[in-house]
Structure formats: C-alpha cells, structure tokens
Amino acid sequence: DTGVSQNPRHKITKRGQNVTFRCDPISEHNRLYWYRQTLGQGPEFLTYFQNEAQLEKSRLLSDRFSAERPKGSFSTLEIQRTEQGDSAMYLCASSISGRAYEQYFGPGTRLTVT
Amino acid sequence: KNQVEQSPQSLIILEGKNCTLQCNYTVSPFSNLRWYKQDTGRGPVSLTIMTFSENTKSNGRYTATLDADTKQSSLHITASQLSDSASYICVVPTGGGNKLTFGTGTQLKVEL
Numbered sequence: 001d002t003g004v005s006q007n008p009r010h011k012i013t014k015r016g017q018n019v020t021f022r023c024d025p026i027s028e029h030n031r032l033y034w035y036r037q038t039l040g041q042g043p044e045f046l047t048y049f050q051n052e053a054q055l056e057k058s059r060l061l062s063d064r065f066s067a068e069r070p071k072g073s074f075s076t077l078e079i080q081r082t083e084q085g086d087s088a089m090y091l092c093a094s095s096i097s098g099r100a101y102e103q104y105f106g107p108g109t110r111l112t113v114t
Numbered sequence: 115k116n117q118v119e120q121s122p123q124s125l126i127i128l129e130g131k132n133c134t135l136q137c138n139y140t141v142s143p144f145s146n147l148r149w150y151k152q153d154t155g156r157g158p159v160s161l162t163i164m165t166f167s168e169n170t171k172s173n174g175r176y177t178a179t180l181d182a183d184t185k186q187s188s189l190h191i192t193a194s195q196l197s198d199s200a201s202y203i204c205v206v207p208t209g210g211g212n213k214l215t216f217g218t219g220t221q222l223k224v225e226l
Contacts, residue, residue: 004157033213042118042203042216043158056212091157101146103206103214105157 002026004106006092012112013082020078021109023043025094032075033063033103035091036060043091050097082113115140116208120217127224128209131194135220137187137204145207149178149189152201152219161189194224 005024013019025032030051035043046065051072061067064082069075079086089110094099094104118139119171127133139147146165150158162173164187171178175198177190191198221225 018151040218040221042205042218043214044216048213056209078121089155093116093157096203101148101214102163105150105159107157110155 004089004094004104005094006090006106006109008077008109010107010110012114014083015084015113018078018080019082019111020044020076021090021111022076023092023106024074025092027073028105029094029104030072031097031100031103032040032069032094033078033095034075035093037089037108038087046077071110072100079111082111087111087113105110115203116206116215118204118206118215118217120204120220121169121201124222125222125223127194129194129196129224129226132190133194133222135189135191135202135204135222137217139185139187139204139206139217141185141206141208141215144147144182144185145211147180147187148205149176149187150203150205152203158203158205168172178189186219191222196224196226198222199224 033048034046037043049069064080067077089108091108092106095103121136124175148163162178175192176200180187201219203219208215
C-alpha cells in the first residue's frame with residue numbers, strides 16, 4: 001500500500017501528558033498537511049510543509065503543538081501538556097506542490113485525552 | 115471569510131433510494147470544488163472534483179453538479195447501498211490553493 005499512513009491509529013492519554021503522532025506521506029509528494037477533526041465537524045487546517053519547510057501554521061496551532069518534517073519525508077506532530085479539548089482525529093494529507101488541491105488523506109490518529 | 119456550508123446535516127434513507135446533498139460556498143477566488151466521502155474512523159477519500167467550467171460530473175452512482183454563478187454544488191447518489199453510509203464533505207481550496215476549506219459534512223445513513 002503506497003498511500004498515506006499514520007501511526008498510531010488510536011491514542012489514549014491522560015491530561016498533561018505529551019503525545020507524538022507520525023505521518024508517512026506518499027513517497028513522491030513534497031507537500032504534507034496536518035488537520036484536526038472533531039466529532040461532527042469537517043477537518044480544520046493546522047499546518048503544512050513543503051519538503052522540510054513549514055510554510056504556514058493556523059491559529060489553531062497553539063504553543064503546545066509542534067510539527068516537524070526534518071528530512072522532507074515523514075512528519076511528526078507533538079502535543080505537549082495535553083488537554084481534554086485536544087481530543088480529536090488528527091489527519092495527515094499529502095500532495096504534489098503544483099496540485100495542492102489534490103490532497104490524499106491518511107486514516108487519521110484518534111486522540112482521546114482523559 | 116471563506117466558508118463552505120452543507121445541508122442537510124444528517125440524512126437517513128432506505129436502501130435503493132436516491133438522495134441529494136447540498137453545498138454552498140463563499141470562496142474567492144474559486145478554482146475547483148471537491149466532494150469527499152469519509153467513513154467513520156477513516157480519512158476522507160475523494161469522490162469527484164468540479165472545476166470552474168464544469169457543470170456536471172459523474173462517478174458511478176455519484177453525480178456532482180456545480181453552479182459557479184450561485185456558488186452552489188450538489189452531490190446526487192442514486193440507488194443507494196448500505197456501504198454509502200458515511201459523511202460526505204464538500205471541500206474548496208483556499209489560501210491561494212495551498213490549503214483546503216472543508217464543510218461540516220452531511221452524515222448519510224442508508225438503512226434496510
């Protein structure tokens with residue numbers, strides 16, 4: 001399967017703990033996006049990378065959130081000092097820069113903060 | 115402000131019936147609109163993309179329409195199947211096409 005993969009698929013953590021998610025994009029895609037989706041809502045943009053450069057961050061991405069794509073391949077999204085409001089599905093997508101409207105999504109990581 | 119609104123919020127239909135989902139957008143400039151299907155607990159999967167100049171496009175039992183003048187799109191599903199039960203999300207590129215703005219989705223349930 002050469003699609004976008006995300007790990008873990010589910011994460012349950014206690015409030016105040018740090019969590020890290022991983023996304024592996026489609027290999028030839030140089031753009032990688034992170035979205036957050038809460039129940040009953042559409043995904044909301046968090047940030048995106050072109051190669052290893054983080055080009056845009058949403059205001060939704062508080063100081064507790066950090067994303068990296070060190071070698072321009074996989075990316076990690078870390079949430080520090082998790083809060084119950086962080087409970088959501090975190091989706092990763094990838095695309096070719098010239099076709100940013102054609103994003104392919106991973107299965108998501110479901111985070112539950114207790 | 116760029117917005118994408120969908121209706122209805124949820125819909126229950128019997129297997130074999132048809133249904134139509136609506137999407138209104140206020141996005142400028144507009145280049146294209148895409149419908150995604152999202153199964154519970156999964157990432158969205160693209161069904162169809164409509165460019166500015168297209169009015170109708172079909173993908174199997176799914177037919178999308180676009181009226182760029184009124185900024186409306188619809189997704190028509192014919193002969194529904196149980197596997198059509200999912201959230202259907204209307205998506206428009208914004209931010210110079212660098213990111214996507216999603217509607218809240220229509221939750222469709224197909225019952226026997």
